[in-house]
Amino acid sequence: MKRKIVIFLCSFIVIYVFNFSIPRLMPGDPFSYSSSVSGEDNITDLSREQIEYLRSYYGMDKPFFEQFTDMVSRNLRGDFGLSIHYKRAASDILAERLPWTLFIMTSTLALSLLIGSLLALWCIRSKRADRIVYGVASVISEIPPYLIAILLLFLVAANVRWLPLSGAETAFGVYATELEWIKDVLLHALLPMTAMCLVTIPRFYFTARASFLGIVEKPYILNAKAKGLRERRIRWRYIFFNGITPVIARFFLSVGSTVGGTLLIENVFAYPGLGTVMREAVKYRDYIMIQDVFLLSATIVLISMFLADLINGLVDKESADL
């Protein structure tokens, strides 16, 4: 356990260092980014003196190492800097955006876990259903979610009037009741979540399928049948209950890829989560913002992987005991 914590702390430090250096190694800087953003209007041209002023204002004229130590001491004090692009405290912006991303992410994962494992449980009964579902899932899981998102946007949302095309809520919407707001939010989340789910459901399905198939072969399933238990009881108490642990571990392991997927999907649907912030931050070389967004998502991933590790450890311990 101690070892695991140390490993995860080391990973965090490595990520932290990379996170600081990579934006600074990219070509361009926040004040002269004309080189890489093609086809978009550059903001005002700044004079050499203005740039010099801004560079020293943000501390970017200092040596690389000094910038790093500055950042560490500020971060330790809870100060995550001022966004160069948004001209506001980065932490405020993230606090506004994070709930949306978390909302999409966790509901996607929970929904996928539920649907994926139920699908797997259902397929165990019929070889034919299993073949079909397995085939379809194999194909779908290989398509990148943003592609599915674009297809959904064109094929579904464009043709259906009641489905919003973008955003998380109706702009300047006025809601009579909480319920109405919730309905609006859910409606907006429908397409991004569908796009995400289509890709993550197969992943949960595969994990659950492998786990359940392993359980089905266990002697105690045969004994359950010999005991004359009802099929429903065998399915839920024996197969589902005993086989679900790896699927739950999968939930936490999937956070990493789901964060990535969500950030891209948000851009397709102009969803006001971390994804759109990140895109803008990268576009405008907003070092501070880039760093903070990446740091936040990396931390989320690290924590969930740590949890997955814990759960898997419990599973291994359980099977080692047997």
Place this chain on the structure above:
Amino acid sequence: MKDILKVNSLSVAYSDFELHPLSFSMQEGEILAIIGESGSGKTTLARAISCLLKEDAEPGGEVIIDGAEVLSMSESERRKMRLTTFSIAFQNSAEWLNPTMSLRAQLNEILDRVMKRERQEARMLELMELVGLSGDDLSRYPKELSGGMAQKFLLAGAIALEPKLVILDEPTSSMDVKSRRDFSELIKKLNSEKGIAFLIITHDLSLAAALSKRVIVLYEGHVVETGRTMQLLEDPRHPYTRGLINASMSMNLARDIWGIRAADSPYNRKGCPFCRRCTQSLPLCHEKAPSLEECGEDRQISCNRGGIVALMEAKSLSKAYGKQAVFKGVDFLIHYGEIVSLVGKAGVGKTTLARILAGFDEQYTGNGILFDSERADFELLHRTKRGVQMVFQDSESALNPHMTVKEAVSEPLLLSKEAPDSITPAVIKILKEVGLPGDDVFLRKKVRALSGGQKQRVSVARALTMEPALLIADEPTSMLDPSSSANLIRMLKTLQNQHGFSMLIITHDLECALKISDRIYLFTENGLKRLLPSEYVTANLEKVFD
């Protein structure tokens, strides 16, 4: 009495295994054992009867349990019969129990079918006590159980709803002697007190002997022999049954154990399933599968040759020198592939009898000697393969000391007019088999230059060149020191097990006879008397674990 189980031409076909149509029935309250090696189809049979086969297996025929045909039933109908009419207890392993449920929950699950939760606790305690577990064990989880405890708990589950028939699949595998005895006692108790019929699937012959009234012997999915347990174990009629008994440690306390010789090719699926390992098989056996036929009361056997064949039979042999009788009225019988020992005091006429049976003495009275059901023509039997050969007590005088090893060993082959160029390789092969060097130097060595043990081996080699069907050895070890004697006995038994010939050993050495014989006869002036090892060899191994 009513039949609790009736199996009519039950067959199961897997892609790589076939359970041949087999039929048997069991009365209410009976204990029947099905024995066989692993892979004989025992477990398939148990699963077929309890309708728990995998989906790819296709069962055929009928299984009638308590008057209802279960194979054609739907699982939902069968479910009502499970545990209440019949049940199965699997091998002793916690793997058969849901790892995430406590024993209490697992029993709840069963008892829920017949009673309310409030009344279950008392019943659970009763069950646990019955099988030898304690009430505290109810809160344990399967991984906290030992193999023996798991077995007991599985049995508790199987009898919880008091079915009329319980199938036990390898119940005692990996149990120690003590737990095995306790388990036998428990089954006997359940059988006599509750009238539960048990179908015991096992490879443990002593368990079958301790519990069952009748036995069915299964091999490669075929029934090869059935009969009353005691009769079948004391006088096996099928070569496979004999082999199983010979391989059972618990049935052979004094004797060395030997497995059945391995098959050299897979089963061709048309001949007798056992013919490749059988020591008495004919070409016919590879082509035609035998059918199960009645032979005697309550006895069935499936063998093209009608069971273990008598190789040599002699009736009322008497021998006298002038007026003085050496022995009289000796009846002798040796089967294919068995080792029989004649033990007796010195001077009782053992060697004389051996010489008569080997055809070296024709001065006797009696009904003559039959070899393979025909009057023995020893002139021919000595000079042809698959005949009779003898190893004499005194190899010193039995071998010409001036001959080379090669000459001595090849002499019988020369006399039988074997093609000359095949003789040397045959001699080298046989010398290696008896554990002697086959190189030129040794072949050219004079017999007189050999040690006692080597001479005895050369004598054996000489006899074996003729691939005899019957090898008679007169005091084969009497001239040897303990180590050479042990080596020679082991070698003889190994060769016998591989080649499958029959062997008659004449000896005064009871311990040696006990070690290797299938049957032992005590030789007295008045004939032969069978000695059953179980009557004078006992061991109290159970006490060790008490």
